[in-house]
Amino acid sequence: MVWLFDYDLTLYGAEERCVLNSLDHRISLFVQKTVGCDFEMAHKVRTDYLERFGTTLAGLMAMHGTDPDEFFDFIHEPEYLIYPKKAPEKLALLKSLEGPHFVFTNGRHDWSEAGMSHMGIDSAIDGVFDLKLLGWEGKPHESAYDKMERWLAQKLPTMGLEMPENKRDIVLLDDGLRNLEPAHRRGWTTVFVNPTTDSAPYVDYHIPHLMNLRDIVPTLIKM
Ligand SMILES: [Mg+2]
Incomplete structure (x- = not known):
């Protein structure tokens, strides 16, 4: 994954x-x-x-x-600015997920990097693909997902990994519903992380909070 x-x-x-x-x-x-x-x-x-x-x-x-x-x-x-609190439970969760972990954000990398450092989870993140790398055109523009796939195809071999053959093995977690639709069209697995009751047909998994990822990982990795 x-x-x-x-x-x-x-x-x-x-x-x-x-x-x-x-x-x-x-x-x-x-x-x-x-x-x-x-x-x-x-x-x-x-x-x-x-x-x-x-x-x-x-x-x-x-x-x-x-x-x-x-x-x-x-x-x-x-x-x-205010930054998120220390989150050792998230660090443990991220470290338990097999495979590389990247941030895919419509912000500039320094914002998420500073936040992740405050949370103490930066050591579990292998890279940030930010709005600047996206040429300032972010999710849900189709071009952002194209660029993400191309970036992964370059980045993964440098980590001794291969680009997944099955696109289902690319998992996007996002609190924005509209950001998940283009990911679903490409065949990625979509996880909607949001306490709302809203959902959409292109959502594969819906969890209220990142920590609930623990509950769905066993079924998610079996797909
Ligand atoms: Mg968001």
Whole structure:
């Protein structure tokens, strides 16, 4: 199995939403400074960009020529951010999963790397495939999954591993339902990590929390 983990609200769960909220606050400040409006208006602009462009960053790039690295440098200032708590139980869980573990995130790598270091799980992660490597076009764009597969095909041999012959052996865990559909179309195994009751036909497994992965691993690896 090749394990691909989304970072935000997947490796750390909904009970630590304050982590994402702290980043969100920085994004609104960046919008405020770029657009030249007040904080309340910045929130409206963000909602508008999210609807029209998929992400705030995509909207900023299209409408204001924002340099994505400048955006991430600003929002990732550590002194303004909250990070997930130490999670030795997650480290043990990750280490128990046979096969390589990668992060597949729509953020820039330094955000997930800092968070994983706070959680103490970084030693169980073999690499981060981030939005920068995706050419700033992330999940659920088809191109992101194409690039991920190509990256794996290059990365795995350097670890003495082979690209799985059966795509079912690539497992994506993500709290975002829409990110799982393209993965399913490619034949990957999809795990929806979210306490919601929503689901979709392209979800193979639904668990409320990362730690519940323990419950499904026995059936998942037998497929
Ligand atoms: Mg997420």
